[in-house]
Amino acid sequence: MTLSRYSDNHKRKFDDNGVDNNILHKMKRHEVDADHTSPSQQPFNPWRSDENSPQNRYECSSSSSSSSTESSTRSESTRLQLFVRMVSGGKTTVIQADKSDTVENLHQRIELKTKIPVNEQRVIYKGKQLQDERPLSYYSIPQDSSLHLVGRMRSTDHPVACRVVDDIMYIVSRMHSGGGGENNNLPRGMSINEKLSSFFSAIPRESGGDDNSYIDSTEKYLTIFTNSSVPASLVMLYTSPLEANKSCGESSIKLFLNSCLALPDEQQSCCLPVVLEFCRLLRRVCPHNSLYGSCRNTLGSLLETVQELVDKSGTEFTSLHYRLLTVGEEILPCLSELADLMEQQLYDDNLGPSLYDVQKFSSFWRPLRHAIDFQLSSLIPFALPLRSTVLEAEVARICQIFGRLLTTMHICILRIESSLGGRGVANTEAMPLKWGQYLNILKIVSSMSELYQGGKEKVVTLINSRKVPFCALILKFVKRGDDHGWISEYREATTFECRRHLAMMLFPDGKEDYSEMHEMLIDRSHVLKESYEYISQASPGGLHGALFMEFKNEEATGPGVLREWFYLVCQEIFSPGGTLFLRSADDFRRFSPNPASKVDPLHLGYFKFAGRVIALALMHKVQVGVLFDRVFYLQLTNQTISLEDIKDTDRVIYNSCKQILEMDPVFFDSNAGLGLNFMLETEELGKRETKELIKDGKSTAVDSKNREEYVKLLISERFVTSVSELVEKFSEGFSDILSVPIQSFFRHLDLEDFDGMLRGGENQISVDDWKAHTEYNGFKETDRQIDWFWKILRKMTEEERRSVLFFWTSNKFIPLEGFRGLSSKLYIYRLHEANDRLPTSHTCFYRLCLPKYPTMGLMEQRLRFITQDHVSSSFGKW
Template sequence: MSQSITKTLTVNSFHQNKLNDHTSFSSSTMKNDTKTTPSQLQFFVRLMWTCKSLVIRASREDTVKSLLKAISFKTKIPIEYQRLIYRGKQLHSEQSLAECCIENDTCLQLIGHLRSMGFPMGCEALDDTVSLILRLCKGESVKDASRILHCRMMKYMEHKECVSVFMFMKVPLLMVTLYNSPYANNKGIADFCIRQLMIFCDHIETAQLQVIYFEVVLEFCELLRGVGFESNDLLYVVCRGSFGRMLESVGGVSDRDTKRRILFQGGFDCVVEISDKLLRFLDLSFGRMLESVGGVSDRDTSQALLCRDVHDFEKFSAPLRVGIAEHQGAFEVPVDCGFLCEKDSLIARVVDRFRLVFIQLLIKMDECLQSMEGCLVNKEQGEGGVSVIYYGWYYYLSILKELYHISKLYTGAEDKFWGVLLRRKSMLCHLIVKYTENTDDHRWVLKNRSVTDFESRRHLVMMLFFHELKDGLWDFHEMLIDRSQLLAESFEYISQAKPKSLQRGLFMEFKNEDATGPGVLREWFVLVCQEIFSPQNALFMACPNDRRRFFPNAASKIHPLHLEYFSFCGRIIALALRSKVHVGIVFDRVFHGQLAGEYITLEDIREADPIMYSSCKQILNMDADSIDSDTLGLTFATEVWELGRREVIELCLGGESRVVDSKNREEYVRLLIHNRFVTSISKQVSHFAKGFADILSGSSQEFFQSLELEELDWMLHGSENAISVEDWKAHTVYNGYKDIDRQISWFWEIVGRMSVEQRKVLLFFWTSVKHLPVEGFHGLDSRLHICRTSELDSHLPSSHTCFYELCFPPYSSLAIMQDRLRVITQEHIGCSFGTP
């Protein structure tokens, strides 16, 4: 049975906080003026154990509890241990000051008082802890001091009553004093004990205990920072790291004053400190002080420190900006600092200084990107000396990402942010292509398309939305396809596979053929897409004026498995994009718009249905009198032919009897388009999107929103330009031949005389690439090779499509070579003639 402890606390003068004789603060309902009004009181609170006084100004309507909270915030004494005495009587917490009959300029006494508690041994252990620390600080030598101190300090720390006493008895201050002690071994003893306490804090799961330990960890951070340690002090970094990890749960703190201190004081102090370090490191990253870096090990150390500080800046800044937004009352709404100033001076100060941090870092990033551009120019000009500067560039995007989020808090800040990136567009694109990895999430860059180019957006989209392919064949989804049953068997293999199996990659071969590998896979993608979008299968419709463009066919339901085929098609297109295979088809705007979740307008249907487009334009442009005279005889209904029969579909309730006139014609056009290109194909689009999403690591709608239709065209179809022989030749190397050999001269002479289609067939035979990337041959992942073989003139050329190799013997004449190339450039022979 636990005994009851009731005593007035005395605090040893060795570890007293320095309190000003006259410290003014107000409760939540006070104004910040210095004059008292008839509704306000000014009085003194005397701390009995320090003989110091606090000056208090409060409203007569304030409760005693509100005063205790204010005093607790200043003295760090928990409310439950405070007692206010006036004229010999204890004031009850729920009473107002008026009810207590407190007069102006009177004096109250504050007594620290331990209530009866269930863990008296915990208090005794903490008393012993204080005594041991004081002995060590005086220079005494204690055997096994680290172990003893740790055991005493941590013995009852899972109980919140003991934690409160731990703070009241100033144990954190004593521990930091011990850490800063000049006596041998004291630093190591304190370091060990504080680290063990931080480990304990990192594993706290109880919400109530987490809130209490917030104050403990924050106290250690402030004390270590306050005694003058550099922010690189390892113990301080450990404490700051624990505080940062605990900030993730700051949203669950219910007490407003505690949450405010944790977030707007403790968290912000860390943000300012880290941002100052980042500014210095950013100077290093673009070479202003780089010559002072001694060697590789110094650079490695600097890089590790920069990595940690960038991570910590994100870790502390994120909850702070969320807290500011929540205080304002809406997330991602620009802050009105005038409003905050009226409500809370502390938060207003933080908001204003946080904006200053944003401005300073944005200016520095502008300088960094400008200097980076100069470094790259010097490298291209061969001036060298740039390699040592690269180490900081990797972290630029992470800093910019956090600045983007901060910019959304302040009016006009977002425009300034995007303005800097637009000015440094080329360097931003360079960072995205060269320094982003699959673990990075930089979706924020896609919010403003004007600051990036196609190459950087494509790189970012591929990295963000597609799983990284692993090396090795053992995890690949294997397929063995009969060419005569290409679509049916491909459908079975792909539609029945689990998404995770497909995400690992594909390995396929055709039945009765030896060829395997990437070249065969590229060929399969091209062939299966030709089948999917063939008019014979009625899944998709081609645009009348551009037969490359497709959108779902509303009549696809003629096939009982048509929706499953749309899911299959979504998977195929996503897999082709992930494998960077250009399949030669593109989507129409109405299809792309629906996949992106966009509203379909009249202009969107121009290519899909030119006749409907012209008719709708005519209706909208007609003279009002003409259309009101019912010249067209239109109602809010439309006719469709489905499975050989005519069906009337009402565009709205009672639409068949509602006449189109000059007042409702815009509504008519809108409903007509929606019925034709949204309602009638909604299931097909939905299943395609579902299949597409099976291959992604994000949503399909977000993927299509990230790319303009033209950019998706480039990724699906590739280049629209005719194959350039000069570009082809420039990206070809020779094995066994030299570029001056007559066979090589003959080869390029023959290719130069080929038709456009013959060149395409030759390229497909050589590489299984049907359509070049938009960059031409430069966009391929490898150069092309021409290899010499030892066969006779009678042998036809062969290829290894996986390695982009074309092999042929040293033909004895141009005529023989031309005949052999003519054979393999026939469409029915050019496909699948190569080997892996």
């Protein structure tokens, strides 16, 4: 069944399907009308097995004859003509009987026609099972009426299921005939809930091997439940005017739904058809009732489970994909109902949408979108209006939901903007938690917009026009574990602070859990070697928590020492005198992998180590003062490298390739391509090597026709292939620290964002900003020593200021947003000791301790002494 069958076939389910039609009419009017469908008409049931496949059940139903004229002319008689239709086989059988005949006589006549043994037959009329000892007259069965027969073959694979289903239908029948309740002289153990428990306990379980046949058995097992009209009978029981029957029906339906959710994930997918049948029936009779809401929520939970299984199975088409496709047509009503509910909640600011309702809305939307993509991917995005097919009409209905939600979200975003006032994202504390679902709803709206031409542009317009509230939502409500990759599509509306926050949420929490920390004791004279041993030998999980760092023969410990270690080890990894990384030709701050690093037999291990260190520095929010070359960044993000990308990496190759491409074709060819062929010549550690770019490249000349291919191959070999193994190892180490693949981390960032996270702000340190984020203990802001301190800082060079900052905090670089981006304010404490001693610091707590110097000259002398590298790196730290 495909999605396009939705409208007509969904209706036909209830127009043609024998007992379903009778039961539903009874639920609506508490009586059964005659079925006016022709007995020969084939019923439609999307969940029933193909008619040519083996059947474990016979399902027979009859419908009233449409020949009303002929019936009216018949003389009154005790003879009855009954129509029996074989639903699974499409065959209708006429049974002749007398009103005085017992039901047992009727069974015998049916056996003669159908070959179904009497003891395996069950006859249903108006939702009630006919008892063998009763005469047909007892049930007031009129001429040309319909009966519903369910018979079981002896060869069935699931006799227990058939027996339990028969018992349930028998109990329901007795409850209707006995005046309500299950206490109708039934034997012990004959309650519906007990039978349902028996039914689920007998469902085939996983064998423990690779054989998935138990899934097929489970599906057939549950098909028996549906095809025997048990869902319809239980719903009819629930709609009974008798309170005892109603209560029993509700209890049984809830037990069935809960039992479905208790099955293993793979088997829950088999429950979709049955739960879907309950939803169809309950929606017809009580769409605003809590029982229908529970059934709809159960369906949503099953869809979530199946979608997760589909996602894990990859792109290969599986039976799970098929289950999602076949339910696609049925879930639109649920989606529409939840959209109405969310719209009301969004308008009511006192309530706000609940996480549960938003999750259920998403659980219905994802498989519906899956089904649309699979069947009509070549037509997406659609141009509205759509009316040519049933499916397109349904897609148009989704567009109405999209439009309503988009309008409602605009109102909500305006509400946020008003709440923030003039302080913008600095006032996110004023945002109530009930707004936390706005991003999740925007995510669904963004997904819906992709179906329609111009839809995405409408969402972009909304978000770009309200950047401040959109960024506030990100900073306030995006948490670890959330899937907010869709936000990268609206990067133009986000700030660096937002993009950094999205990337940082992909790291583990990194809490300071001192019960499970990774401890390191490092000798300053062997920082790189010993750090490599500690970090490389650790498991990824062991590095996700706290890091405890201590230098040998020093007492200082804590976050300040850890920040210093990050700075020192990165200085060693990216040292120009080392072999791991090369400095960019035009920007000495930027680095890329060195193809010649293979001279060190441990070079691959060191690249993985470097990836771990950089990721750890980012996770612990330490600016290490290192920037990556653009080509290296593109390799990490798995992007293609163009000629313009190598401009700042290797100016010589860039200029040469530019000249080759821009040279006049006639002149280029007349000079035999400047003598070039498809070869690349390199020099590593004084050794020159050549490599062919294509097969027989040495003998293949470059001309005006193939020069673009030559340049492309040259760039690929020089900047991709030659270092691909190094980049792979770096990425592997980086990913060890992340909780997601490295590409997911970089999808939120561009190179400038990554620069800001690694190095911080590139502007000169603002003394005014520094002063504004400093507080005092033992000194007052008006004391002359404090005045002298800031005057001395203003006189220093930029590098001297950074040395003072490093001595004070173990940060040589401040965040992109300035001193407010540090983890806390800075403090100047008075040191109650000799007034001529050197300053000390508590880097963990951002404290600088100064004596009460008697003169400004003495203070300046002491401060300039600590700007020397050998002092600022370790002196006086606790």
